[in-house]
Ligand SMILES: *[C@@H]1O[C@H](CO)[C@@H](O)[C@H](O)[C@H]1NC(C)=O
Ligand SMILES: *[C@@H]1O[C@H](CO)[C@@H](O)[C@H](O)[C@H]1NC(C)=O
């Protein structure tokens with residue numbers, strides 16, 4: 001009898017342990033600190049991932065299983081130190097096995113489990129494709145080496161044209177870093193996501209990984225230096241941008257500048273108020289999308 005009791009306690013304890021671990025995929029509850037006022041964006045539907053690396057939560061991603069790419073990643077910005085890390089690309093074991101460890105893992109050098117391949121984008125999807133691996137949450141916006149390394153997970157990555165990734169989009173990430181580093185006085189929350197094509201979507205490798213038409217980003221810094229230069233007077237507490245990921249897209253959302261260097265032409269980024277971004281998101285997703293709690297309007 002005592003043995004049975006002990007066994008029952010053991011099994012209960014064990015399943016409790018599993019369900020605690022399993023919370024990294026399917027629920028933002030363990031990583032709400034990645035969001036302004038612990039409030040994940042509303043309106044987009046997908047699989048929440050609390051991105052855990054070396055037993056710490058690093059950021060949050062809303063993942064699309066059918067697209068095998070993220071809808072958005074959300075993170076707390078930190079002034080960067082050091083260089084971009086040289087690191088292995090990683091995957092999320094819980095997308096294939098809900099009971100697996102919640103930490104992201106490096107892709108193995110040899111054989112990759114077929115259930116992992118089915119559940120998410122893998123390195124082979126990007127190798128020899130015409131697209132680079134575009135971070136939504138960039139390593140540039142983090143301080144510690146491990147925080148930076150944790151952004152190198154393919155659940156944080158979309159197929160991005162090099163003309164965007166190495167051109168105007170990278171310039172945006174650097175501008176945001178400079179602006180926040182100089183004028184934001186408290187925490188900054190950033191959400192970076194994608195806008196899908198309306199039709200004829202390109203995919204990598206036989207409909208495995210969906211390519212986005214645009215990438216968007218918005219930040220929320222409620223506590224900032226009021227003596228802003230004129231060019232930045234609209235940049236606080238919140239600002240946003242949309243970048244082209246297809247040089248052949250029409251120009252209603254983001255116009256093309258002929259001044260841009262040839263290899264980056266057609267991959268322009270348009271900066272805009274948060275409300276304008278949310279208007280375009282509503283238009284494409286056919287539902288109201290709210291990026292920040294009360295449009296980040298409340299000051300602390
Ligand atoms: C990528 O392309 C190169 C050159 O065509 C080829 O040698 C290599 O095997 C390809 N790699 C993969 C993983 O398909
Ligand atoms: C990021 O911003 C900080 C603070 O403004 C600045 O010191 C640093 O050089 C910037 N880093 C990069 C890579 O631009």
Ligand SMILES: *[C@@H]1O[C@H](CO)[C@@H](O)[C@H](O)[C@H]1NC(C)=O
Nearest residue numbers: 182183185225226227228229
């Ligand atoms: C705010 O910006 C002004 C002008 O750039 C600067 O002189 C001042 O030190 C800044 N204040 C804080 C608290 O950073």
Ligand SMILES: *[C@@H]1O[C@H](CO)[C@@H](O)[C@H](O)[C@H]1NC(C)=O
Nearest residue numbers: 130161202245246247248249
């Ligand atoms: C853009 O359109 C041109 C002409 O149809 C085509 O040759 C080119 O491959 C397209 N570029 C991309 C990146 O799709």
